[in-house]
Amino acid sequence: MNLYNAATSVVDWSEKYHNSFLITANDEVLDFAVKNCIDQGLPDIAVSAAQGKLLNLVAQSIGAKRILEVGTLGGIWMGRALPHDGTLITLEIDTLHAKVSREENFAKAGLENKCKVTLSAAESMTNLHPGGMIIVDNVVRYGQVSDMSVNDVNSVGVREMLATLKEDKDIDATTIATVGERAFDGFMYAIRK
Numbered sequence: 001m002n003l004y005n006a007a008t009s010v011v012d013w014s015e016k017y018h019n020s021f022l023i024t025a026n027d028e029v030l031d032f033a034v035k036n037c038i039d040q041g042l043p044d045i046a047v048s049a050a051q052g053k054l055l056n057l058v059a060q061s062i063g064a065k066r067i068l069e070v071g072t073l074g075g076i077w078m079g080r081a082l083p084h085d086g087t088l089i090t091l092e093i094d095t096l097h098a099k100v101s102r103e104e105n106f107a108k109a110g111l112e113n114k115c116k117v118t119l120s121a122a123e124s125m126t127n128l129h130p131g132g133m134i135i136v137d138n139v140v141r142y143g144q145v146s147d148m149s150v151n152d153v154n155s156v157g158v159r160e161m162l163a164t165l166k167e168d169k170d171i172d173a174t175t176i177a178t179v180g181e182r183a184f185d186g187f188m189y190a191i192r193k
């Protein structure tokens with residue numbers, strides 16, 4: 001049995017069931033962004049609707065006015081969480097992803113004034129203020145991160161991050177594993193003390 005493909009039809013059914021109560025159906029702006037990404041050939045690696053909504057709710061619950069997103073793809077969840085005077089800086093390394101999100105998805109959502117898509121590679125984030133929060137997605141990776149026989153660049157990167165955080169007395173963090181539309185993965189929630 002391949003544990004890396006742990007998602008089952010029960011899991012798929014469960015997420016769809018909950019979403020049918022909790023996620024707005026026929027969300028014209030979101031539906032456009034999702035379809036547009038597919039039509040433009042962007043990779044199918046966006047957050048699920050449930051994950052996007054979690055990020056959106058967390059941002060709203062802390063009253064985030066300034067959000068830094070690393071890796072825009074074509075997503076609009078973070079931009080939508082902003083109050084009228086909020087700002088999203090979203091960094092994207094890929095020219096096509098940046099163009100599609102900036103010129104099409106954010107524009108269609110009416111978010112272009114609050115959301116600045118910057119074509120740039122993020123390297124490190126050292127400017128988090130005390131009380132500031134970071135959520136890092138894709139840190140479980142089907143269990144591969146904790147499987148030392150797997151040494152792909154993504155798994156190794158997460159291990160390096162964990163080792164750094166263990167020594168960093170200013171950051172407090174926890175990982176939550178998830179199973180759902182995006183199979184078996186997880187996110188890390190971290191704050192600067």
Ligand SMILES: C[S@@+](CC[C@H](N)C(=O)[O-])C[C@H]1O[C@@H](n2cnc3c(N)ncnc32)[C@H](O)[C@@H]1O
Pocket residue numbers: 045046047052069070071072073074075076077091092093094097120121122123
């Ligand atoms: C999983 S997707 C992001 C999902 C998206 N935020 C959403 O709402 O669905 C990862 C994105 O990060 C971009 N990326 C990868 N490495 C990067 C880096 N060092 N700096 C900026 N963007 C990066 C990729 O091109 C890709 O578009």
